[in-house]
Amino acid sequence: MIEAPILAVRDVGVSLGGRTILEGYSLDVGKGEVLAMLGANGVGKTTLLNCMVGLRHPERGSVTRMGRIGYVPQLFQSTFAFSVLDIVLMGRARHLGLFTAPRKADYEVAERYLELMQVAHLRDRPFNALSGGQRQLVMIAQALASECEIMILDEPCSALDYKNQAIVIATLRRLNREMGLTIVFSTHAPQHGLEVASHVLLMNDRQRYRHGSVAEVLTADNLTNLYDVAIGRAEFGMGGRFTFAPTYVQ
């Protein structure tokens, strides 16, 4: 069944410093979909995500959001010594008046999502003293506390070890399956697409891309073409599970 789009990217073009970064990107994200965006360094993943979030207005084309956006930036470091609870409470900002302090109900929402992300025991710790994986879970709790309908994450697993990547990816999968959250994220690991995404966007260059279901688009040939490195498909375990593996030395 094709779900109604909750995010529509239409003919988006972005220029930065007199250079065209993106041109003619169009895609729909359906309600309840998980979209993984992959592409070489500098191809424009963050630029496109910023357009989706509304942090950047594309010079050409449009982005239409039909739901509230929650944004999780690349590994976030706070300038001030905020506690974990403070950071999650910031997610309530859009529900508060300009000079209104968080109310009891806002604390309850923040506590609920700290529990859900299994980081409630860290609530009084300084945010900057957490590990990268813990910080990502807290930032996801912040986005959830904003009661977003679309969560957009910029490389949520960058700089994380395998264990923390597994926690973040399993968390995204759970939020999608159990809460029906629509998720868009960028990654350099095709395996993350296989584990959690329903759809992928492969960004080849500023105006060439492939967008479609994981089964259709996330193939060894398309990845080889995307990264310009030989990438093979390797079966493992039971039940037809597979992964993609690059060959670094020919």
Ligand SMILES: Nc1ncnc2c1ncn2[C@@H]1O[C@H](COP(=O)(O)OP(=O)(O)OP(=O)(O)O)[C@@H](O)[C@H]1O
């Ligand atoms: N403020 C800016 N002025 C000029 N060019 C910029 C600016 N910000 C980004 N760019 C350029 O835009 C292009 C896209 O950058 P972007 O950060 O979107 O890529 P990315 O795919 O997210 O990269 P990575 O995988 O390395 O994070 C890059 O070539 C970058 O150098």
